[in-house]
Structures are given as structure tokens and as C-alpha cells.
Amino acid sequence: MTELTDQKQSALAAIKASPTLDALEEQRVAALGKKGWVSLALKTLGQMGPDERKEAAPAIQAVRGEVAEAIEAKKAKLEASALEAQLAAETIDLTLPAPEQPKGSIHPVSQVMDELAEIFADLGFSVATGPEIEDDWHNFTALNMDESHPARAMHDTFYFPDKASDGASMLLRTHTSPVQIRSMKEQGAPIRLIAPGRVYRSDSDATHTPMFHQVEGLVVDEDIHLGHLKWTLETFFKAFFEREDIVLRLRPSYFPFTEPSVEVDVGYSNEGDRRVVGGHGDDDGHDWMELGGSGMVNRRVLEFAGIDADKYQGFAFGLGIDRIAMLKYGMNDLRAFFDGDPRWLAHYGFSPFDQPTLSAGVGVRP
Numbered sequence: 569m570t571e572l573t574d575q576k577q578s579a580l581a582a583i584k585a586s587p588t589l590d591a592l593e594e595q596r597v598a599a600l601g602k603k604g605w606v607s608l609a610l611k612t613l614g615q616m617g618p619d620e621r622k623e624a625a626p627a628i629q630a631v632r633g634e635v636a637e638a639i640e641a642k643k644a645k646l647e648a649s650a651l652e653a654q655l656a657a658e659t660i661d662l663t664l665p666a667p668e669q670p671k672g673s674i675h676p677v678s679q680v681m682d683e684l685a686e687i688f689a690d691l692g693f694s695v696a697t698g699p700e701i702e703d704d705w706h707n708f709t710a711l712n713m714d715e716s717h718p719a720r721a722m723h724d725t726f727y728f729p730d731k732a733s734d735g736a737s738m739l740l741r742t743h744t745s746p747v748q749i750r751s752m753k754e755q756g757a758p759i760r761l762i763a764p765g766r767v768y769r770s771d772s773d774a775t776h777t778p779m780f781h782q783v784e785g786l787v788v789d790e791d792i793h794l795g796h797l798k799w800t801l802e803t804f805f806k807a808f809f810e811r812e813d814i815v816l817r818l819r820p821s822y823f824p825f826t827e828p829s830v831e832v833d834v835g836y837s838n839e840g841d842r843r844v845v846g847g848h849g850d851d852d853g854h855d856w857m858e859l860g861g862s863g864m865v866n867r868r869v870l871e872f873a874g875i876d877a878d879k880y881q882g883f884a885f886g887l888g889i890d891r892i893a894m895l896k897y898g899m900n901d902l903r904a905f906f907d908g909d910p911r912w913l914a915h916y917g918f919s920p921f922d923q924p925t926l927s928a929g930v931g932v933r934p
């Protein structure tokens with residue numbers, strides 16, 4: 569019995585001192601395992617006489633209970649401290665400051681649309697929108713392009729396979745000009761608006777993408793003439809490019825929805841591999857770049873939109889937003905605009921805090 573007591577004392581000490589769950593398991597096997605000393609002690613009971621066994625059995629069982637209990641207690645302790653260590657290692661310190669560099673950026677197209685809205689708002693224009701899935705009538709017919717009009721073929725239109733319930737052919741709008749029709753029908757005259765947005769054509773190379781952006785402008789009022797158009801475009805481009813030496817050239821052209829029609833070119837010069845607007849486009853690295861179309865609204869279009877064409881005249885223009893963004897911010901491949909490459913966006917994108925305002929400058933670089 570004294571041997572058993574000694575064994576118990578040293579086992580309890582070893583259990584208490586076990587540094588890990590594995591070490592504790594070794595102690596358990598050494599005591600309570602099949603060949604452990606407790607199990608061996610229990611086996612001796614069989615060789616004892618009844619009286620001796622009566623005394624020894626409860627004593628051995630008591631030792632066994634004590635050892636098992638000590639193992640359980642130590643196991644719980646070791647498990648608790650393992651959990652505590654894990655929790656300590658995986659802590660997140662919520663008091664840490666946010667990352668210094670905000671991740672997102674405003675796409676140059678969005679930025680330029682905000683700049684447009686800001687500049688034209690100052691000239692009394694509101695911003696209008698229309699659907700990108702358009703019907704044939706708004707995109708073409710009401711803009712004086714009936715079904716047989718050759719200009720339709722130039723638009724590389726994406727048509728939908730199914731017609732609308734009223735029989736209309738549906739398409740992805742090829743320009744923002746249908747917003748002119750929708751706005752005139754809704755608001756009547758006088759009107760002064762811009763309509764920026766996405767347009768679609770089946771066309772793709774370094775300067776054309778199947779989706780791109782235009783801004784439409786429309787002014788309808790009494791006694792409107794080409795001089796108003798020229799002043800408006802010049803004033804806009806000076807504010808947009810933030811320089812006074814902008815020179816525009818209006819070139820006679822043809823659009824079914826305007827008469828007369830002009831194409832708008834801006835003078836630029838090459839500085840290194842960058843095009844910079846300003847000055848006349850003639851020679852010595854100077855040239856003209858086409859920015860869009862414009863003209864006096866064709867009276868047929870006013871009539872389609874339900875406006876009294878004897879009383880009201882209008883001018884309209886349509887500019888490529890991506891193009892003027894490239895010119896202002898110095899990108900040279902249009903396709904990169906729509907690749908979604910975070911490196912391009914980090915480089916050319918704008919901070920959400922750089923809201924364009926006329927007082928702070930519409931073209932703040934990030």
C-alpha cells in the first residue's frame with residue numbers, strides 16, 4: 569500500500585507538471601493504460617484472499633479516482649490556456665487607424681461627366697437622361713432618319729432580336745440624341761439641357777470601343793441662332809480645359825437632325841507624346857482634332873417632338889466624352905478606359921474628395 573501511495577504522489581506531481589496535452593496523455597497511459605501501474609495494481613486483487621481484497625480494493629479504486637480526476641482537471645487547464653493563447657494570437661486591434669491610402673478611385677469618365685454638369689449648370693443647363701435600350705423611333709425616325717435613310721447604315725447598330733410589344737424595333741442607342749426627343753416631348757420649349765451617357769456601336773479598335781460615352785446638348789428657345797452655339801461651345805471648352813487660348817473651328821457638315829450642320833474641331837499641338845489643346849491648328853506640330861457634331865436643330869425634328877417650329881429654334885451638339893477626357897488627361901488608348909485594370913485606375917482615377925467645382929477648378933488632378 570505504501571508503494572501505491574508513493575506511486576500516486578509521484579504521478580500526481582508529474583500530472584501537475586505536464587506542460588502539454590501530449591505529455592499529459594503519456595501520464596494517463598502510464599497510470600490508467602492497460603499496462604499502467606493502476607491497472608496492474610487492480611490485477612493483484614485476484615490473487616488476494618477475501619479479507620485482504622476487501623481492504624485493498626477500495627484503496628486502489630480511490631487512488632485510481634484521484635489520478636483520473638487530476639488528469640481531467642489538468643486537461644481542462646491545458647485546453648483553456650491553449651484557447652487563450654489562440655485568442656491572443658488572433659486578436660484584431662480595432663483601434664488601429666484605417667489604411668492611409670483609400671483604395672477606390674473615380675473613373676476619368678465619371679469625373680468628366682461631373683465636370684460637364686458643373687460647367688453647364690453654371691450656364692443654366694439641366695442634366696437629362698434617357699434609356700440605353702431605345703426604340704427605333706427615338707433613336708432614328710424622330711431624328712429625321714426614316715427607315716430608308718442612308719445615315720442609319722453608318723451607325724453600326726446593335727439590334728435586339730425581338731420587337732417590343734407595340735411592334736417597335738429595339739436597339740442599344742447609338743447616340744445620346746434620342747434624349748433630345750424624349751426631353752422635348754416631356755418638357756416642351758424653352759429647354760436647355762445636357763444629356764451625358766453610354767452609347768453603343770458595333771465597332772472596335774484603338775480609338776473605338778463598342779460602348780463609349782457622349783454628351784448631348786440642346787437649347788430650344790425663341791431667336792436662337794448659330795452664334796449662340798459657337799459662344800456656348802467656346803465658353804464650355806475654355807472652362808473645361810481651363811485655358812483661354814482655345815480655338816474652335818466649325819466645319820460645314822451634314823447630320824439629318826440639324827440644318828445647317830457643323831463639325832467642331834479644336835486646335836492642338838503635340839508636346840512630346842501628348843496632345844495639348846490651345847492655339848490655331850495649322851503647322852509646326854499644330855493640328856485640328858474633331859470633338860463632335862452640332863448644328864441648328866432641323867425643324868422636322870422639332871415637329872416630331874411636338875414643338876412649334878415657327879416660334880422656336882434650337883441648337884444641338886454631341887461630343888465624345890472619352891475623347892475630351894483623353895485630350896484633357898493625356899491617355900492615348902481608349903480601350904484601357906474599359907479594361908478595369910486597377911493600376912490604370914489608380915494612375916488616372918480621381919479621389920472622391922476631388923469634386924469638380926468652378927470655384928476650386930473643374931480639373932483638379934489627384
Ligand code: DAH
Nearest residue numbers: 743745861862863884885886
Ligand atoms: N448624334 C451624332 C453622332 O453620334 C452627334 C451629333 C451631331 C449630335 C450633331 C448632335 C448634333 O446633337 O447636333 O454622330
